[in-house]
């Protein structure tokens with residue numbers, strides 16, 4: 001790259017930069033530690049006529065075996081600024097789990113149930129991460145980003161981000177247009193933890209008084225560890241991109257058919273209301289009823305032994321191995337229930 005402040009590397013392996021540990025190299029690779037470097041990288045890619053892909057922590061990503069022929073820019077902007085009254089301004093390159101630890105230690109509530117989610121702070125608004133009864137959009141005030149179309153930095157309000165289940169402006173209509181550089185959060189200073197989720201309620205059933213935010217975040221990490229949903233070095237069940245399939249939202253009128261497919265009644269089908277006339281079904285339940293249970297698969301790619309929704313790299317898996325397994329599962333669930341599952345992770349290459 002021409003700018004000395006933004007060193008460029010070539011043919012950089014991407015697999016080690018992802019939690020799946022799969023995929024070929026990036027033709028060009030750079031890190032951005034400042035907003036100026038973000039703008040410089042975009043300008044360089046445009047001048048060279050190569051595509052630019054923004055990499056965060058690589059925890060929601062599946063890279064093709066051939067790699068990526070353009071520039072991979074990894075977000076490294078750091079900094080967690082406490083602005084008082086539970087307001088935090090955080091650099092997009094900070095570790096999400098590190099920010100959660102800092103927030104709960106400062107007795108600020110609102111993200112304690114999102115402890116243990118890997119990846120960067122800048123990655124969280126992209127698919128509006130959620131777990132154990134919380135979604136990141138509940139606490140986001142605004143997102144600062146480089147708008148590649150307008151070639152300028154913009155501050156997007158929460159409303160402009162158009163958050164919904166595992167979706168936002170950033171991974172739908174405006175995919176690839178914005179590079180998130182900072183996120184501003186409004187947490188609840190001195191607030192009590194959210195204990196909406198059954199596993200958490202069970203964990204704290206005998207707790208008097210209300211558990212601390214630190215205790216809830218620790219419990220979430222323990223529950224995640226038991227399911228292989230916490231990154232632990234050497235644990236093959238977490239060599240994944242987390243949940244591989246989204247929970248499908250379908251017309252409520254489909255429920256009798258789903259029940260019939262498992263020889264049961266509508267009341268036996270787990271579901272949550274999801275807007276007018278629609279319900280959300282647990283993808284894990286559909287997989288299991290279609291025969292795709294924990295530990296499924298004989299090859300190097302298989303279903304986690306502890307979490308039905310996580311496809312894992314058992315060692316030496318390729319993009320093609322995961323793709324074959326994905327196709328088999330999607331087809332199996334569709335034949336059984338008439339519902340087509342959607343992939344959650346982003347594919348690069």
Ligand SMILES: Cc1cc2nc3c(=O)[nH]c(=O)nc-3n(C[C@H](O)[C@H](O)[C@H](O)COP(=O)(O)OP(=O)(O)OC[C@H]3O[C@@H](n4cnc5c(N)ncnc54)[C@H](O)[C@@H]3O)c2cc1C
Nearest residue numbers: 054056057058059060119120122123129130131180241242
């Ligand atoms: C073990 C495990 C458990 C997980 N559990 C959960 C969970 O409970 N809930 C949940 O919602 N997700 C979960 N995930 C998925 C993943 O951790 C999140 O989606 C995370 O927020 C992705 O962030 P990242 O920085 O790793 O993004 P990456 O994987 O690097 O990128 C994902 C996408 O976001 C884009 N992106 C990343 N950073 C930016 C940025 N700064 N600006 C613009 N675009 C950007 C990328 O271009 C790409 O399109 C899990 C993953 C794993 C491996």
